[in-house]
Amino acid sequence: MRVVVVGGGVIGLLTAVECVRAGAEVDLVEQAGIPSTAATSYDQHRVIRTLHRGDPLLSIAAAGLHEAWVEIERRLGGRFYHRTGVLTLATDIEADLALLAGTGVPVRALSGRDLSARYPQLRVRPGQNAVLEPAAGAVLADQALLSAARWLRGHPAVRLHSPRRVTKVTESASVELADGRVLTADSVVVAAGPWSRALLPAALGASLTLKRQTMLSYSPSWFPTAWSRSPAVLGLGSTGDAWLMPPVAGTPVRLSAASACRTVAELTDRQTPGTWRTHLVRRFASLLTAFEPAAVTGATEGYYLTDEAGQGPLLVRLADGVWAFAACGGMSFKFAPVLARALADRALGDPPRQTGLESIDLPRQLTGDRRGAT
Numbered sequence: 439m440r441v442v443v444v445g446g447g448v449i450g451l452l453t454a455v456e457c458v459r460a461g462a463e464v465d466l467v468e469q470a471g472i473p474s475t476a477a478t479s480y481d482q483h484r485v486i487r488t489l490h491r492g493d494p495l496l497s498i499a500a501a502g503l504h505e506a507w508v509e510i511e512r513r514l515g516g517r518f519y520h521r522t523g524v525l526t527l528a529t530d531i532e533a534d535l536a537l538l539a540g541t542g543v544p545v546r547a548l549s550g551r552d553l554s555a556r557y558p559q560l561r562v563r564p565g566q567n568a569v570l571e572p573a574a575g576a577v578l579a580d581q582a583l584l585s586a587a588r589w590l591r592g593h594p595a596v597r598l599h600s601p602r603r604v605t606k607v608t609e610s611a612s613v614e615l616a617d618g619r620v621l622t623a624d625s626v627v628v629a630a631g632p633w634s635r636a637l638l639p640a641a642l643g644a645s646l647t648l649k650r651q652t653m654l655s656y657s658p659s660w661f662p663t664a665w666s667r668s669p670a671v672l673g674l675g676s677t678g679d680a681w682l683m684p685p686v687a688g689t690p691v692r693l694s695a696a697s698a699c700r701t702v703a704e705l706t707d708r709q710t711p712g713t714w715r716t717h718l719v720r721r722f723a724s725l726l727t728a729f730e731p732a733a734v735t736g737a738t739e740g741y742y743l744t745d746e747a748g749q750g751p752l753l754v755r756l757a758d759g760v761w762a763f764a765a766c767g768g769m770s771f772k773f774a775p776v777l778a779r780a781l782a783d784r785a786l787g788d789p790p791r792q793t794g795l796e797s798i799d800l801p802r803q804l805t806g807d808r809r810g811a812t
């Protein structure tokens with residue numbers, strides 16, 4: 439079989455790997471480089487965690503992701519999955535502990551006193567506790583993409599087309615390129631991330647919402663030891679919507695919050711407006727002890743599409759053999775290994791393997807929620 443995959447972000451790259459492993463020939467088309475530095479996936483790091491608070495089905499579906507990423511790392515080569523641990527702060531953690539215990543992933547409860555002792559860089563509020571997932575962690579996302587691109591580049595069944603922009607996906611499983619060429623295949627998978635709307639039927643594209651979120655890069659001088667051992671931290675702030683990514687393999691700390699996520703009409707630049715930078719600086723001044731504004735060394739923007747109505751399927755069938763992962767959402771990186779398997783099975787006409795995601799109203803839960811990206 440010949441499959442055309444559109445998009446060189448994490449979903450497109452891992453889908454291409456899955457298709458090749460199943461014996462298919464793959465044309466991977468990317469409008470920029472492979473991988474693309476403009477892709478939402480191409481960033482410092484992404485959190486891989488099991489606990490999704492208030493969402494038991496999504497948490498259960500996420501329980502196998504650590505092993506999935508270890509396997510991806512082994513297969514592609516490279517060192518990009520770091521088990522930093524993931525800490526989720528909350529006042530009431532009983533249900534979270536029970537949920538995680540049920541999934542079989544290692545979990546530990548930390549009291550407010552434990553938190554202050556172990557993580558002096560965090561400003562712990564009265565009544566706050568936390569759930570620590572010691573085996574969870576962070577993928578160095580850009581490194582993972584580079585490893586996948588290297589694997590594909592070295593495979594005789596793969597043809598890479600970059601920089602080549604797809605202008606149209608037809609119902610007969612072909613794609614038209616901006617230079618006038620047409621690639622025909624048995625199946626097409628569209629994994630164009632936040633650009634997907636341009637390649638989807640108009641009504642479907644119009645049902646998706648484009649989000650833009652600001653993140654700060656932070657290189658603190660205080661508490662160097664505590665920062666070097668820091669897990670990813672979620673649930674910061676009285677509304678629990680702020681998060682930080684730890685310094686992994688020399689990267690700066692990343693700071694963000696759902697309050698820095700907004701709906702936008704178009705995917706434009708990645709320059710952070712001063713108001714959004716100031717917003718996050720003010721928020722983290724109250725969330726971190728000894729916060730140093732001068733240690734904010736940069737700011738960046740990420741885009742993603744959501745299906746806020748949650749009425750469409752997660753994997754959209756556009757025609758016979760034509761599939762799209764349309765609403766990439768703000769939490770999909772971690773699920774990329776299973777989403778790629780699911781897309782490859784559909785593209786190749788194989789019986790879909792179980793992913794753990796089948797019973798979930800995923801467009802809403804995975805991509806359409808209003809909690810911002812993590």
Ligand SMILES: Cc1cc2nc3c(=O)[nH]c(=O)nc-3n(C[C@H](O)[C@H](O)[C@H](O)COP(=O)(O)OP(=O)(O)OC[C@H]3O[C@@H](n4cnc5c(N)ncnc54)[C@H](O)[C@@H]3O)c2cc1C
Nearest residue numbers: 445447448449469474478479485604631740769771772812
């Ligand atoms: C700030 C932020 C933090 C996040 N944190 C996390 C996290 O901690 N954990 C997590 O699991 N998820 C997280 N996410 C979500 C995650 O990053 C995305 O869901 C995921 O990276 C989307 O991958 P993708 O491959 O679908 O899209 P992308 O990575 O954007 O890739 C799409 C690719 O398609 C290409 N393309 C588009 N149109 C065309 C065309 N017409 N022709 C050819 N090529 C085309 C693009 O150039 C791009 O390379 C976060 C997102 C943001 C914004």
